[in-house]
Structure formats: C-alpha cells, structure tokens
Amino acid sequence: MADAEPGIFASMPRIREISVGDSADLDAHLREATTPFIMRGLIADWPMVQAGRRSSRAARDYIQAHARDLPFAVSVGTPDSGGRLFYDDATGMNFQMLRAKLPEIFARIDANEGAADAHAIYLASIDLHQFFVGLHEANHVDLGARTPIASIWMGTPTRIAAHNDVPDNLACVAVGRRRFTVFPREQFRYLYLGPVDNTPAGRAVSMVDFHNPDFAAHPRFREALKHGQVAELEAGDALYIPAMWWHHVEGLAAFNVLVNYWWRETPRWLGQPQDALNHAMLAIRDLPADEKAHWRDMFEQYVFANGPDVTDHIPEAARGVLAPLTADTAGRLRAFLLRALSR
Structure with a gap:
C-alpha cells in the first residue's frame, strides 16, 4: 500500500484476488460472486493502459485523440479540499460543476500537475459511446451477453465518499492508482449516510471522513470498520463490486483514469x-x-x-x-x- 495510507486502512482485510482465463471464465465468476474480488492485470493490454505507463501526458493525448467535440461536465474543487469532493460547511458542495471541451480541461490538469495548491479536477461517469469515438472499441472488457453502461472517470487526486450503486459494477483502473474500501450492503447503519435529496453525485454518501474519522461524532463507524475490506489497484487491474455494496474510492496518482461497467440482471423496465x-x-x-x-x-x-x-x-x-x-x-x-x- 502507499506510504500515505491513512491509519484506519492498515489493519483492514484486503479484498480477495482471483485469476481468470478467458471471457467465459470471467462470466462464470461474475455470475457466482456475492462479494467483491480483484483481477490483477485484466486490462493490462489496453492501449490506454500502455499510454498511461509512458506518462500522464501520453494518457491524456491518447484519450483526447478519441474525444468528440462536445462540452464535458467537470467538477472543480477548492485547493484546500485535499481532493475530497464533498459538502461544504453550509448546504452546498465544496466543488463547482462546470462544462468545457476536453482539451481545455486537460490543459488545466497539465498546468496544475505537481502544484501544491492545485484544484481537484474530476470528470465523473462520462459515457464512453456518447463522448468518444473508438475509445470503447479499443479498450473494453468482453462481458458476454450483458449490455452494460460503459463510463470513464478521469482526474487529479480525489477522494469520493462511500456510497453504493444499484447495478453490479466492474471497475477497471486504466491510468494511475486507486484505493477502494468496500463494505457489505447492511453496513449502511454504521456509515452515517447523509441526505438523499441533496447529494454530491445522485446517491447518499457517508458523512465520515475516512482520512480523519471523528469517532465522537460517528461512534458506530467502528462497527463498519470490522466488516470493511481495502485494496490498492494499479493500472491494468480490475475490481468487481456487487450491486449495493458500499465503496469509498480514492485516486492516488497525479492523473487517474477508471473505466467502469454497470449492469443489472433484472429487466430494464423495472422501477428504481x-x-x-x-x-x-x-x-x-x-x-x-x-x-x-x-x-x-x-x-x-x-x-x-x-x-x-x-x-x-x-x-x-x-x-x-x-x-x-x-x-x-x-x-x-x-x-x-x-x-x-x-x-
């Protein structure tokens, strides 16, 4: 794990790791799994991964070459946020939502890379098919008969509060490093969830700061920690997160890219x-x-x-x-x- 790893993670169990062969083997593991698992090197041969291994700039150049000429939604945090995109001290958020073309956003990341007072810059859940041409085709996981939503997440070092998602999730680290901390579904009782109608990104999030937990204000969080698991993923690695499992996600490198796939086994016409x-x-x-x-x-x-x-x-x-x-x-x-x- 990274030298800067906060204390609560040191004693937590690591997420289990498995090996997979072909797409049929992956399909079988996904169908049978009820808990998260990591597959090291699952996407190591992606061109995007190879570009990122050369440099952050090479990764951005590769991604930008496939971008459509559209405005992208981007979150820009304050320099004092430590990359934590969260609530402010009032009833709003500590980041702004802006729209800009990808070359402008990447130029801002270029200019700020390595700066101590840099703003957090985060592009979240960008649809790969809508915003890029050919990027999905050159960099994707064969998920068989599933029809997933494919999204890309890019940015500077960030911390995203623990939340869960309704679909199953395959998260693939394409550039940089990410730390995932996961909790079973029932642990929502101990994560101190915030508002459901005013959220950073559409789902209720844990109000606990995982880097500096306040156990006086959130004493039940100690119970959640007994059931949590953690892992750091390098570029090329992938993590399966079952539906409704809670996950806290951190981008640890100067530039981080994640491609994820969401799918549900239930019919699309069912309600939420x-x-x-x-x-x-x-x-x-x-x-x-x-x-x-x-x-x-x-x-x-x-x-x-x-x-x-x-x-x-x-x-x-x-x-x-x-x-x-x-x-x-x-x-x-x-x-x-x-x-x-x-x-």
Whole structure:
C-alpha cells in the first residue's frame, strides 16, 4: 500500500484476488460472486493502459485523440479540499460543476500537475459511446451477453465518499492508482449516510471522513470498520463490486483514469428501488405510529413475502400488477403512478 495510507486502512482485510482465463471464465465468476474480488492485470493490454505507463501526458493525448467535440461536465474543487469532493460547511458542495471541451480541461490538469495548491479536477461517469469515438472499441472488457453502461472517470487526486450503486459494477483502473474500501450492503447503519435529496453525485454518501474519522461524532463507524475490506489497484487491474455494496474510492496518482461497467440482471423496465424509498418517505414515514405499522404489514404482504395468499383467490386473468410484472404491466403501473403524483 502507499506510504500515505491513512491509519484506519492498515489493519483492514484486503479484498480477495482471483485469476481468470478467458471471457467465459470471467462470466462464470461474475455470475457466482456475492462479494467483491480483484483481477490483477485484466486490462493490462489496453492501449490506454500502455499510454498511461509512458506518462500522464501520453494518457491524456491518447484519450483526447478519441474525444468528440462536445462540452464535458467537470467538477472543480477548492485547493484546500485535499481532493475530497464533498459538502461544504453550509448546504452546498465544496466543488463547482462546470462544462468545457476536453482539451481545455486537460490543459488545466497539465498546468496544475505537481502544484501544491492545485484544484481537484474530476470528470465523473462520462459515457464512453456518447463522448468518444473508438475509445470503447479499443479498450473494453468482453462481458458476454450483458449490455452494460460503459463510463470513464478521469482526474487529479480525489477522494469520493462511500456510497453504493444499484447495478453490479466492474471497475477497471486504466491510468494511475486507486484505493477502494468496500463494505457489505447492511453496513449502511454504521456509515452515517447523509441526505438523499441533496447529494454530491445522485446517491447518499457517508458523512465520515475516512482520512480523519471523528469517532465522537460517528461512534458506530467502528462497527463498519470490522466488516470493511481495502485494496490498492494499479493500472491494468480490475475490481468487481456487487450491486449495493458500499465503496469509498480514492485516486492516488497525479492523473487517474477508471473505466467502469454497470449492469443489472433484472429487466430494464423495472422501477428504481430508490424512487420507491423516496415515495415512502413522502407518503408513509410521517404517519401516526399505528398507521405506519399497518403499512409495514402491507409492504410485507405485497412486496417482501409476496406469497400465494396474495393472488390465489383472484382469477388469473384479473390479477393485474399482483401477477409477475411484464414490460406491458410495468408500463401501465408507471403511467398510473405518474398520474397520481401529478395531482
């Protein structure tokens, strides 16, 4: 691990490592895995990785050569942030969201590289197909029948607070180094999650500063640390993160590039669970206790247990959305909800 490794990581278990052969072997591991794993050198032959091994500038030149002439969204932090893109002391963020062409952004990174007072510069979740020509084709992982979203993340040294994502995630370090700290899904109770409606990047994040945890303010974080795992990845390495696992991500080099793939095994027409949670906060959370208890029972009956007693007494043709959803019935339910929410 790096010499600058903060103290909490020193005693944490390392994320397990596996070896894979061909794409069929990778597919089998991804289908069977329930915990994260690392594959060293999985993408070592990518041209982007080879360019980065020559220099940060070579990596940027290679990437820029494939960029479309479009404005990119970029986060620019303050010099005193230490690369941590997070909340400020009020109700906003300690970074600005700007838009610029990639040559301008890379020129700013060139000018600031090595400067002690440099701003953090971070391009997050940039769609590879929309913003680049040929970059995905020359640098990609064969994921078989999956149809993932392919994104690229680029920037200076950064720290991204622990968060989780609904899809499965294959994160590939193409340039630089990254440290990942991961936690099982249920550890959300001990990570001190922040707001769900005002977030740095769309998902609730841990309010704990992993480089300087305040155990007086966040005492339950000690429990999360008992279940966490950590690893540092070099260029060419890849990490699989199962859906909903929490991960804290740090870019450790002067210039860092990650390519990731998100996919879900469920149909695309299903709704987003986070939307249901948000709606439940709107409709249920502030009800009287006895009514909340009733709705807890209703959710158990219709959503979580969903046993035969829900539908067996209803003619099959009349079960509607109580039957297993299809693209058609899901669409009708979504339209019904939209009408209800617009009243």
